[in-house]
Amino acid sequence: MARYEQIAGDLRDAIVRGDYPIGGRLPSEADLAVRHSASRGTVRQAVALLAAEGLVGSRQGARRIVLGSERSQSFTELHSFAQWARSMGYRASGSVLSSRRRPCAPAEAVRLSVEPGEEVLDVRRLRRLDGEPVLVEHTVYAGWIAPAVERLDPECESVTQELYESVGLVFAYGEHLIDAVAAGAGEARLLGVRRGSPLLRQRRTTTSQEGRPVECSDDRYRAGSVTFSIRNSTAANPLGRRAGEPG
Amino acid sequence: MARYEQIAGDLRDAIVRGDYPIGGRLPSEADLAVRHSASRGTVRQAVALLAAEGLVGSRQGARRIVLGSERSQSFTELHSFAQWARSMGYRASGSVLSSRRRPCAPAEAVRLSVEPGEEVLDVRRLRRLDGEPVLVEHTVYAGWIAPAVERLDPECESVTQELYESVGLVFAYGEHLIDAVAAGAGEARLLGVRRGSPLLRQRRTTTSQEGRPVECSDDRYRAGSVTFSIRNSTAANPLGRRAGEPG
């Protein structure tokens, strides 16, 4: 583990422990550098990590302040459904409703960077938390990954993990669009809610480490089953975010 | 403007222009440093900015890759409703439905860091995009900012901007919880939808530059009126994000 990650970890623990209470000030960078026998640059990397997690904030000239004590279980990192469920203490399961190859639509071709009409794999899954159905997932996979997806166990818990272990594929980057929609008849039946009742929709495009689009998905969560959490700031700058004026 | 912001701007323009196509590679840091007559550290700050915007990705040992060409109009930065609307080309308006002081509930006391029972200001607003109602906003302001809020024009377009201009208050940090709920009778009437139809709910706590909680809010958007957009990656590290393994 890198030096700055250790320092960030120490600071995070200290914040959680209450050594640096919420609303209070962090030690100066110079102070932290001496305490940890590191250069100021390394200390700045550490606090930048905490800032990215939303735990601390800063303004030029003033000491850093503590904003929160919980790492937001959120969107700074990309997690699969199974990963997220596990981290929240749930047991994830799921089953494939349908799986078939078909030519892709023009819009999908754009999102997956493939030729229009090229073959893609269309998969629908029902996913559960602690046995209770919470999510109807509709995923379109690019043709090049389709064989590996078809070899998966239909009841497989984590598609992400299985694809990593079978073909070394890493889902590295994600883009997400989140809104609310009404449940259709099929979704209502699968999720055990009334038709027209609210669902939280997450449309996603995922990309490999090399920047190659892997899948695009339309996931619909039963209302009340999940909440997305985000922390942000004005004018977010990764290396030491700065407070700006409203515009 | 800082040197690294200029370099980031140049790179962003080049990506948008198609000089560096999506899925392609960026020049090396050393190359960029020479071209811009800057040190490698400054170049790294620039590309870290683009990575935070979700435009580029990186892995140790390989060239950076281009992931997208549009800056995600999203949650890396904190925007008010009016700011967001303006950036999307809409005209925002709104009106106060009710405004009254009351003692705060225990849960609000925690979120606002005030004593339980301390007086807060409870405000409901209906907000519109191009004249069409899209959002019912229910905000609870901490007592110390209540007088400034009460002095605002009830039809005021941007509360954020007005509070900055009147008392210098900056909404610097935000925490957001997003889910879907069914419209109640009142919301349905105000937004012109049927009761029970889906609404996108955003619960928000906002904090000043100094780390002092200012307001907590429960905002409900008519389905179809807005979409939240997020870009992320595995193991987001602010200074040059790194691709990790799924876990």
Added chain:
DNA sequence: AAGTGGTCTAGACCACTGC
């Protein structure tokens, strides 16, 4: 083996905050 990004250091100057 060469190229490239990830980490770290030591020092410098400036702009802003807080007293």
Added chain:
DNA sequence: CAGTGGTCTAGACCACTTC
């Protein structure tokens, strides 16, 4: 005015990717 964070430099070494 002293303290502090924001920016920038020049150089170093390592781990990993690419060819």
